[in-house]
Amino acid sequence: AQSVTQLDSHVSVSEGTPVLLRCNYSSSYSPSLFWYVQHPNKGLQLLLKYTSAATLVKGINGFEAEFKKSETSFHLTKPSAHMSDAAEYFCVVSKTGGFKTIFGAGTRLFVKA
Amino acid sequence: GAVVSQHPSWVICKSGTSVKIECRSLDFQATTMFWYRQFPKQSLMLMATSNEGSKATYEQGVEKDKFLINHASLTLSTLTVTSAHPEDSSFYICSAREDIGSRGYNEQFFGPGTRLTVL
Numbered sequence A: 001a002q003s004v005t006q007l008d009s010h011v012s013v014s015e016g017t018p019v020l021l022r023c024n025y026s027s028s029y030s031p032s033l034f035w036y037v038q039h040p041n042k043g044l045q046l047l048l049k050y051t052s053a054a055t056l057v058k059g060i061n062g063f064e065a066e067f068k069k070s071e072t073s074f075h076l077t078k079p080s081a082h083m084s085d086a087a088e089y090f091c092v093v094s095k096t097g098g099f100k101t102i103f104g105a106g107t108r109l110f111v112k113a
Numbered sequence B: 001g002a003v004v005s006q007h008p009s010w011v012i013c014k015s016g017t018s019v020k021i022e023c024r025s026l027d028f029q030a031t032t033m034f035w036y037r038q039f040p041k042q043s044l045m046l047m048a049t050s051n052e053g054s055k056a057t058y059e060q061g062v063e064k065d066k067f068l069i070n071h072a073s074l075t076l077s078t079l080t081v082t083s084a085h086p087e088d089s090s091f092y093i094c095s096a097r098e099d100i101g102s103r104g105y106n107e108q109f110f111g112p113g114t115r116l117t118v119l
Helices: none
Strands: A002-006 A010-014 A019-021 A023-027 A031-038 A044-050 A056-058 A064-068 A073-078 A087-095 A101-103 A107-112 B004-007 B010-013 B019-025 B032-038 B044-051 B067-073 B076-081 B090-097 B108-110 B114-118
Touching: A002 A087, A002 A101, A010 A019, A019 A107, A023 A031, A023 A087, A031 A064, A031 A073, A044 A056, A044 A064, A044 A073, A044 B108, A073 A087, A101 B044, B004 B090, B010 B019, B019 B032, B019 B090, B019 B114, B032 B067, B032 B076, B044 B067, B076 B090
Parallel strands: A010 A107, B010 B114
Antiparallel strands: A002 A023, A019 A073, A023 A073, A031 A044, A031 A087, A056 A064, A064 A073, A087 A101, A087 A107, B004 B019, B019 B076, B032 B044, B032 B090, B067 B076, B090 B108, B090 B114
């Protein structure tokens, strides 16, 4: 069985400060992990993915995430927040090579000027 | 990257009518497409897996007679909400997975979503 938990329903940061969005997962299999971003009334955009290669994954727009098997975590970070980063972020887990994806509940990121 | 389109982007309909939503993979073939539903300020819930040339696989609790899925070709899947009611109002998002090629085995590409409002 697989599950994913996003530890914060919302995160608020000031522009120019670091961003940390937390995600823990549970998987009976070798997982693939993803972070997606969704702006209001828009579809989802893939930020980055982990598929059993390098544990530190760099994505678009300066985001990166580190896969930590011992902690079953895949936290998303960015050194310096920008106003345009304000959106909903979803952590997603699937079985590597498998079909079904499980979405986390989402974390709303607010960026203050 | 791979592009998935949805049509329409939004639709308003009267209660009791049926609405069809199209999902197309524009530059790749997709044996498998997925349909999700998203309520306001909530996460995406997988409704069904659409398989080209065969019946869709529905998730538990999803009425297959209510949400008809047809995957007639490798680039098109449709979701028809039959006899729609106000509680069916939601944001419906499809995704497509390319089964061959170099993009990645299990990456899904998402459509922009369709906002359905049933009056």
